[in-house]
Amino acid sequence: MSLRIQRIRLTDFRNFSDAEVTLASGMTVLVGHNAVGKTNTIEALQLLTTGTSFRHPRSSELLRIGADTGRIESRIEGDGRVLDVCCTITTSRRTFSKNGKTCKAADLLGTLMSILFCPDDLSFVKGSARIRREELDGFGSQAHPGYNRVVKTYLRSVEQRNSFLKEPDIDPSLLDAWDESIATGAAVLLGHRLSLFHKLAPIVSRIYSEIASGETLECRYVCSAGSDVEQMNKEELREHLWTKLHEGRSDDIRRQQTLIGPHRDDIAFLIQGKDARAFASQGQQRSIVLAWKMAEVELAQTLVGQKPLLLLDDVMSELDETRRAAMCTFIETGVQTVLTTTNLGYFSPSLLDQAKVVTFDG
Incomplete structure (x- = not known):
């Protein structure tokens, strides 16, 4: 069994004061209006798997307004292993740890590969x-x-x-x-x-x-x-x-x-x-x-001998019906996928039946 992220907790990160999301081993759909934190969750998952963000922010920009310190924590399981990966954020820096031991951002590379697809x-x-x-x-x-x-x-x-x-x-x-x-x-x-x-x-x-x-x-x-x-x-x-x-x-x-x-x-x-x-x-x-x-x-x-984490940020709205169908068929191959959308109508009922849907209210 490939490694899977079981859950992620966000404390004083971006717009979150304290939130936890439990992920499915298959597809997790984060649905909600714009500016409610869906993309922020994708960013947090990328930070914990690659040590970097596709937004290239300063550390201070990752903190909730008014906070001095923030944290992103995840539990990764599979292949008989349990990994707790954490990113602690201050106004000037980010520090990472695996199972409580401080590590460099580069040390996260290869722990669990992630592939991001976003409008950019x-x-x-x-x-x-x-x-x-x-x-x-x-x-x-x-x-x-x-x-x-x-x-x-x-x-x-x-x-x-x-x-x-x-x-x-x-x-x-x-x-x-x-x-x-x-x-x-x-x-x-x-x-x-x-x-x-x-x-x-x-x-x-x-x-x-x-x-x-x-x-x-x-x-x-x-x-x-x-x-x-x-x-x-x-x-x-x-x-x-x-x-x-x-x-x-x-x-x-x-x-x-x-x-x-x-x-x-x-x-x-x-x-x-x-x-x-x-x-x-x-x-x-x-x-x-x-x-x-x-x-x-x-x-x-x-x-690397295991399936990566697939992160899809609001890409279904950018694809036509044929390409959405191709992506949905690919997702059904068993890759752990976390995707964001404002519209569940992009997905077939049969695919949604297999997915975990998490609604973001803001």
């Missing part, structure tokens, strides 16, 4: 490349120990090199040490990314075709250092990236930023051979992000 994700296809990179890296950070550290170390090196590039009258030879560090980190990160991407991409394509009545979708990883990197081992990657950095040094100095590396890569989607960013309809864009999220859930079970 609808910019996944046509939004900036950073959105797609962060989606892939966020999933990888939960699925693989050490992935998150690799990402952060690499991005820190790039940030430091960029700061150096902004200094006046720099000596280009002083970039040698930075280039060596960045090339080494980039090779490790790119290796992780490509491995994960090539596991995920065929699942995304298959699910998209099922949703979109047989339309084909190709997912491509677009590397700023050239397409030939996919055939290289880690050492070859490092040497190739170092060479590219060295060759592009004058451009980097002129632009005052590092123009080559995984932080400049992208993911492209081709529908029937056409670039989705240029040609995809709104419906096709929604099908791509829906297929991506469903693929993450499927691959997560393969990679």
